[in-house]
Amino acid sequence: MNLQFPDLGPVMPEIYMTGLALILLLADLIVKKKEVLAVISIVGVAIVAYTMIGSSGATFGGMYISDGYSSFFKLIFFINVIISVLISIKYISIEKVNFGEHYCLIITSTLGMMIMASAADLIVLYLGLELMALSTYVLAGFIRHDIKSNEAALKYFLLGAFSSAFLLYGISIIYGLTGTTDIKAIGLYISEKGIAGNLALSLSMTLFAVAFGFKIAAVPFHMWAPDAYEGAPTSITAFMSVGPKAAGFAVLGRVFMIAFASMKIEWAPLLIPLSILSMGVGNVVALAQTNIKRMLAYSSIAHAGYALLGLIAANNEGLTSMMNYMFIYAFMNLGAFAVIIMLRTEGFKGDNIYDYEGLAKNHPLLAALMLIFMFSLTGIPPTAGFIGKLYVFMSAINAGYTWLVLVAVVFSAISAYFYLRIVMLMYMREPKVEVAISKSGSIGIALGVATLGVLAIGVYPSCLIKLAKAALSGF
Amino acid sequence: MNNLPYPILSTIIFLPVLGALVLLIISRSQETLTKWVALIFAVATFLLSFPLFINFDKTTYKMQFVERHDWISAWNIKYFLGVDGISVLMVLLTTISAILCILISWNAIKVKVKEFYISILLTCGAIAGVFSSLDLFLFYIFWEAMLIPMYLIIGVWGGPNRIYATIKFILYTLVGSVFMLVGIIFLYFLAGRSFDILELTTKTYPYNVQFWLFWAFFAAFAVKVPMFPVHTWLPDAHTEAPTAGSVILAAILIKMGAYGFLRFSIPLFPDAAKAMIPAMLTLSVIAIIYAAIVCLIQKDLKRLIAYSSVSHMGFITLGIFALNSQGIEGGILQMINHGVVTGALFMCVGVIYDRTHSRQIADYGGLATHMPTYAAFFMVFTFAAVGLPGTNGFIGEFLTLLGGFTRSKLAGVLACTGVIVGAAYMLWLYQQVFFMKVNEKVIGLPDMDLREMVALAPLIILVFWIGVYPVQFLDFMHPSVQHLLERVNGGGLTQEVNIAKAIMEVIR
Numbered sequence: 001m002n003l004q005f006p007d008l009g010p011v012m013p014e015i016y017m018t019g020l021a022l023i024l025l026l027a028d029l030i031v032k033k034k035e036v037l038a039v040i041s042i043v044g045v046a047i048v049a050y051t052m053i054g055s056s057g058a059t060f061g062g063m064y065i066s067d068g069y070s071s072f073f074k075l076i077f078f079i080n081v082i083i084s085v086l087i088s089i090k091y092i093s094i095e096k097v098n099f100g101e102h103y104c105l106i107i108t109s110t111l112g113m114m115i116m117a118s119a120a121d122l123i124v125l126y127l128g129l130e131l132m133a134l135s136t137y138v139l140a141g142f143i144r145h146d147i148k149s150n151e152a153a154l155k156y157f158l159l160g161a162f163s164s165a166f167l168l169y170g171i172s173i174i175y176g177l178t179g180t181t182d183i184k185a186i187g188l189y190i191s192e193k194g195i196a197g198n199l200a201l202s203l204s205m206t207l208f209a210v211a212f213g214f215k216i217a218a219v220p221f222h223m224w225a226p227d228a229y230e231g232a233p234t235s236i237t238a239f240m241s242v243g244p245k246a247a248g249f250a251v252l253g254r255v256f257m258i259a260f261a262s263m264k265i266e267w268a269p270l271l272i273p274l275s276i277l278s279m280g281v282g283n284v285v286a287l288a289q290t291n292i293k294r295m296l297a298y299s300s301i302a303h304a305g306y307a308l309l310g311l312i313a314a315n316n317e318g319l320t321s322m323m324n325y326m327f328i329y330a331f332m333n334l335g336a337f338a339v340i341i342m343l344r345t346e347g348f349k350g351d352n353i354y355d356y357e358g359l360a361k362n363h364p365l366l367a368a369l370m371l372i373f374m375f376s377l378t379g380i381p382p383t384a385g386f387i388g389k390l391y392v393f394m395s396a397i398n399a400g401y402t403w404l405v406l407v408a409v410v411f412s413a414i415s416a417y418f419y420l421r422i423v424m425l426m427y428m429r430e431p432k433v434e435v436a437i438s439k440s441g442s443i444g445i446a447l448g449v450a451t452l453g454v455l456a457i458g459v460y461p462s463c464l465i466k467l468a469k470a471a472l473s474g475f
Numbered sequence: 476m477n478n479l480p481y482p483i484l485s486t487i488i489f490l491p492v493l494g495a496l497v498l499l500i501i502s503r504s505q506e507t508l509t510k511w512v513a514l515i516f517a518v519a520t521f522l523l524s525f526p527l528f529i530n531f532d533k534t535t536y537k538m539q540f541v542e543r544h545d546w547i548s549a550w551n552i553k554y555f556l557g558v559d560g561i562s563v564l565m566v567l568l569t570t571i572s573a574i575l576c577i578l579i580s581w582n583a584i585k586v587k588v589k590e591f592y593i594s595i596l597l598t599c600g601a602i603a604g605v606f607s608s609l610d611l612f613l614f615y616i617f618w619e620a621m622l623i624p625m626y627l628i629i630g631v632w633g634g635p636n637r638i639y640a641t642i643k644f645i646l647y648t649l650v651g652s653v654f655m656l657v658g659i660i661f662l663y664f665l666a667g668r669s670f671d672i673l674e675l676t677t678k679t680y681p682y683n684v685q686f687w688l689f690w691a692f693f694a695a696f697a698v699k700v701p702m703f704p705v706h707t708w709l710p711d712a713h714t715e716a717p718t719a720g721s722v723i724l725a726a727i728l729i730k731m732g733a734y735g736f737l738r739f740s741i742p743l744f745p746d747a748a749k750a751m752i753p754a755m756l757t758l759s760v761i762a763i764i765y766a767a768i769v770c771l772i773q774k775d776l777k778r779l780i781a782y783s784s785v786s787h788m789g790f791i792t793l794g795i796f797a798l799n800s801q802g803i804e805g806g807i808l809q810m811i812n813h814g815v816v817t818g819a820l821f822m823c824v825g826v827i828y829d830r831t832h833s834r835q836i837a838d839y840g841g842l843a844t845h846m847p848t849y850a851a852f853f854m855v856f857t858f859a860a861v862g863l864p865g866t867n868g869f870i871g872e873f874l875t876l877l878g879g880f881t882r883s884k885l886a887g888v889l890a891c892t893g894v895i896v897g898a899a900y901m902l903w904l905y906q907q908v909f910f911m912k913v914n915e916k917v918i919g920l921p922d923m924d925l926r927e928m929v930a931l932a933p934l935i936i937l938v939f940w941i942g943v944y945p946v947q948f949l950d951f952m953h954p955s956v957q958h959l960l961e962r963v964n965g966g967g968l969t970q971e972v973n974i975a976k977a978i979m980e981v982i983r
Contacts, residue, residue: 360587364503375623380649381616390660394550397660405660409653416649420626420642428630428638465549 010057010066013048013074014114020044021107028100038089038442041103042082045110049078062182063121068471072323073117073250076330079449080242081110083334086446087341088235090438094344095233097143105142106239109135113247117254122171122181125251129167129215132247133160136240140232152231159224163214170207173200174259183259191262205260209270212255215248216304217297219277229297234344234351237293238337241300246326249307253319256311257475264314271312272404278305279411286418292340292353295418296333299377302415303329309392309408313399316475320468321391327464328388328457332376335450339370342437350435356422358431366437367426369451374419376454379412384457391465479526482542484556484607487570488617490520491600495593506588510581513592517573517599524570527563533950536560536958538609538673546613551668555610560955561737561807564948565606565730568814571933572726573599576719578930579822583718583829584632591632594624595719602727606734611659611670618695618731619652625720625728633715634834640708640715647708651698658691662743676742676962682750689747692740699732702792703762706785713781714834718825721777725784726818730810733791737803737959741795745963748798755796756879756886762789763893770900776824776834779904780817783860786893787813793890794875798963802878803956804949809871811948812941816859816868819934823853826927830920836904841913846922850909852931857905859938861898867941 008015023044024037031037052074058065084106092098112132119125137160141153175181177200178189190196213221229237256267282302289295307329310322343350360367376385389412393405457464494516501509532539538557546554558566576595584591601624604617622645630641659670665684666675680688698705709729713721741748766785773779791813794806826849827842828834843850859866862873872894880887923931941948 360590364590371623380622381619386616386619390656393657394660394663397657398664402657402661405657406654409657410650413646413650413653416646417642420645423626424630424638424642427627428641460546462547462549465547469549 006061007057007059010055010059010118011064012055013051013066014111014118016044016048016051017107017111017114020048021104021111024100024104024107028104031100034093034098034100034103035089037100037103038085041085041107044107045078045081049075058120062184063124064118065120066118067475068473069254069323069475070114070117070250072468072471073246073326074114076246076327077110077113077117077243079330080239080246080334081106083338083446083449084235084239084243086442087238087334087338088233089442090440091235091341091344092142092233094346094438095143096145097233102139102142105135105139109139109239110243113243113250116247117250119251119254120183122174122183122255125183125255126164126167126171129247129251130164132244133164133215136236136244139236140228140240142233142236146231148231149233150231152228155224156228156232159214163211163221166207166214167211170204170211173204173207177201177204183255186259187261190260196263196266201263202266205256205263205266206270208255209252209274212248212252213274216245216252216307217278217301218274218304218308219281219301222278222281222301225301226294226297229300230291230294230351234293234337234341237296238334238341241296241333241337242330245300245304246330249311249322249326253311253322257314257319267314268312271308272401275305275308275312275404276407278302278308279408280305283411283415283418286415289418290353291351292356292422293351295353296336296340299415299419300333302411303333303377306389306392306408306412309396309401309404312401312404313395315395315399316472318392318395318399319475320465320472321395323471324391324464324468325388327468328384328454331450331453331457332373332383332385335447335454336370336373336377338443338446338450339366339373342366342439342443343435345436345438348436353422353425354432355435356425357429359426359435361431362435363437369447370426371423372451372454374422376458378416378419380416382455382458384454384461387457387461387464479530479540481523483523483526483540484542484558484566484603487520487524487566488556488600488604488607490523491516491573491596491603494520495596495600498589498593498596501589503589509589509592510577513596514574514577516596517570517577520599521570521574524567527558528567531558531563531951533560534954536954539563541609546610550612550670552612552670553610554613555671556607556613557609558607560952561959562606562734563951564807564811565727565734566603568730568811569599569603569606569727572722572814572818575818575822575930575933576722578926579722579825580717580719581926583825587631590627591719594628595723597624598628598723599727602723602731605731609672611663611672611675611739613670614672615652615656615659621728622648625723628720628723629712629716632717633720635715636711637715640711643708644712647698647705648695651695651705654691655695658688661691662688672738680744682746685744685747686750689740689744689751692735692743696732696735696740697758699729699735700788700792701729701732701785702758702788703765703785706762706766709785710778710781713784713821714775714777718821718828721821721825722818725780725821726814729784729788730814733788733795733806733810736792736795737807741798742959742962748796749963752796752798752882756793756883759789759793759796759879760886760889760893762786763793763890764896767893767896767900771896771903773900774836776827776836776904776908777821778834779836779900780820780824783897783900784813784817786897787817787860789893790872790875790890793879793886797875797878797882798960799878799881800953800956800960801874801881803959804952805871805874805876805878807952807956808867808941808945808948809875812859812867812871815934815937815941816856819856819931819938820853820860822931822934823849823856826923827920831916833916836907838916839908839914840911840917841909842917842920843909844913845917845920848928849923852923852928852935853909854905855935855938857901859942861901862894865939865942867938867945870942870945
């Protein structure tokens with residue numbers, strides 16, 4: 001027996017993250033003030049982020065890989081988890097669910113995302129996906145006494161389990177065809193044996209697209225999103241509108257760009273309808289929403305459609321633009337949810353869009369921040385949202401999909417209506433009721449970070465573009 | 476050429492932005508201070524922009540006061556500013572409009588004062604950026620960024636139907652802009668990853684590509700101008716906007732569209748532009764006549780002037796797409812004139828609206844006896860709008876019509892009828908408001924105060940200055956317009972140059 005102990009270097013961040021989750025679980029038993037747990041999580045995540053430096057390489061016989069691509073996505077997950085924790089501290093006590101498990105589950109869910117981003121093997125990928133999903137199901141139903149939260153969790157769970165089955169089916173077919181679950185080996189096998197036209201392989205690829213389509217909430221696999229987003233605790237809605245989506249895109253990018261690299265011609269007819277439907281249904285249905293969380297759910301569906309454009313381009317530039325989009329989306333969406341969460345106060349839900357009437361009169365700063373996030377989500381310069389959209393449009397046009405970009409910009413113009421309606425309500429209507437807001441230092445920090453991100457990237461995107469490009473070198 | 480101690484164009488763009496930031500930290504209760512700070516920043520910007528007028532080298536078509544820095548190197552995007560004979564006057568018009576907007580809103584804006592002046596300064600800064608950008612990406616940033624404060628100006632401080640108007644405004648312009656965005660990206664790859672306008676305008680593109688790109692850019696510019704049939708947002712926006720908003724719209728914002736044609740559509744896609752002359756002239760003539768006729772039945776002062784804007788912008792696009800030197804120079808001059816005159820007319824309406832809070836023509840009558848100074852001011856602008864010789868309107872209209880006539884006799888003749896109808900509705904308006912029976916609602920209204928006169932006086936000066944001595948302004952344009960025409964015609968147009976020179980002599 002030649003048993004070699006695997007190199008743990010590349011997997012150290014995940015090990016630390018697991019440790020952090022366990023510490024939180026234990027600390028929950030001792031610590032009475034749950035805010036301490038939030039601080040531990042943030043500091044812990046910061047330490048984990050630090051250990052990422054110098055963790056690059058492959059390990060466990062090539063099943064697990066830590067490269068620029070995975071590190072870039074992990075960065076998005078860290079931003080996501082930190083901002084989500086910051087905005088949840090006060091919120092969960094208002095919702096009377098101030099339990100330590102909240103933080104622990106957020107960390108394990110993020111751990112799942114990290115494993116997904118680093119998975120070089122389909123089994124590891126599945127492992128990460130389930131860890132992320134199961135933790136998020138629980139989080140969605142975290143307000144146990146609220147029937148809507150229960151509904152959200154159940155729907156999310158049922159449809160999520162459904163999509164996992166699709167994924168497993170896809171994995172099993174591809175294993176039958178190629179005899180391996182290693183993503184790189186699959187790609188090599190397909191191109192060497194020239195089985196790109198194989199029908200079973202196409203079926204397998206379709207099943208992958210379906211499974212990941214659920215995770216990124218692309219139409220027609222979006223059914224769970226509006227209910228889950230509306231019912232889940234707002235901090236969790238923020239968390240799961242960015243994290244699982246980015247993780248879904250991470251695996252979508254890796255599996256398609258490497259395993260199915262030689263089948264690029266077949267992606268387009270598969271992903272283009274997904275993209276168009278997502279943009280269409282997301283933006284058009286959002287017009288009719290009066291619940292702001294539901295509206296942002298449809299908006300997040302639409303944004304999945306835009307980001308898919310980068311993948312449809314099917315080259316490194318497209319992939320860079322998709323990564324760039326996810327990074328920017330994290331800031332603007334989390335920022336918007338931070339504002340939404342501030343309207344939730346004792347005895348006031350504050351999730352109807354008409355609760356925003358006249359917000360600018362009593363809370364001018366908050367309204368101004370929301371204005372920035374709404375314009376950014378619309379994609380109007382000089383905000384980051386514009387840079388994100390521009391980049392995916394550029395890569396799609398360069399790959400020859402000008403007509404698709406024309407469709408995208410039309411839907412983008414339609415989306416202006418519902419985003420700017422929020423601005424209209426805040427600035428151009430008189431307040432009907434005095435809306436109180438729940439201020440806290442931690443939300444202030446979260447809002448500051450998100451606003452800074454949106455504006456800085458909008459005005460000087462060079463750094464981010466370079467970072468995303470560098471992350472892909474050697475992919 | 477630029478030997479100034481400061482980067483003049485960046486100053487013009489970012490000094491108002493700095494002003495907005497300063498306003499941000501002023502306490503909400505300090506309304507007077509807010510206004511003064513805004514005014515000081517606007518005046519400072521104007522004074523600092525004045526060297527553009529004096530130091531401008533009128534003998535070259537080359538870009539002047541150029542600033543060029545790397546910005547987003549990954550995409551080959553530069554922070555690239557500069558002005559030539561086409562844009563320099565527009566920049567100056569922008570800086571002067573900012574002052575007038577602040578002066579005219581002094582007492583009219585009573586709620587959210589701080590936000591209002593922030594929005595005005597940001598809008599003017601962004602529009603100055605539009606006129607001086609020489610990088611397509613930078614241009615698009617300013618082009619769109621301008622929408623955010625403008626959306627608020629109309630929607631927050633506008634009239635009763637403001638929300639409808641502002642949403643219509645933003646959706647129309649956004650839909651137009653996004654098509655241009657696709658065109659810009661397409662052009663970027665076509666030209667080998669470059670956003671540099673000067674570089675792009677030296678290349679030739681295949682005709683069918685030019686054709687589609689021309690229409691993609693047209694979508695954005697036609698909405699802004701606005702050309703028939705996408706003009707319907709303008710009357711609503713104008714009518715509902717606060718006075719300052721109407722002035723910005725009339726004086727500078729809608730010029731962005733006409734400027735876009737001159738800076739992008741024609742030099743980038745010369746073959747398509749030439750092929751589209753009949754379509755463009757038709758749309759222009761329809762706008763001129765249709766909007767003029769619609770003016771005749773308006774009951775609302777601002778709506779009437781708004782439709783007259785559509786008609787006047789028709790003259791401008793007629794001149795531009797005549798694609799000869801008279802037409803284009805007339806078009807540019809008329810852009811300035813229209814900005815001055817229509818801006819002034821909206822300010823005049825604002826003066827009276829502040830007193831009576833009515834825009835209905837029927838609510839007025841015999842105003843000349845109660846507000847004689849006001850009547851005199853209004854009369855000058857009415858005559859300028861009609862195009863009476865001696866005022867600036869005459870020169871501009873004359874040149875554009877001449878250009879149109881040279882290009883197509885039919886278009887010239889039809890456009891001339893627009894002048895006649897124009898005289899009819901403006902004089903009718905003047906008669907209804909200032910003469911006729913004295914309406915009891917206007918009795919006892921105070922005449923214009925000093926602030927209002929100060930705000931309008933520069934425009935009166937400009938009306939006569941351009942009207943009597945237009946050469947000083949036309950001189951700015953000659954080399955740039957010639958350069959543009961060479962790009963379109965490939966050099967063979969000496970005959971037209973001679974005609975143009977002869978006409979200049981006549982005017983002189």
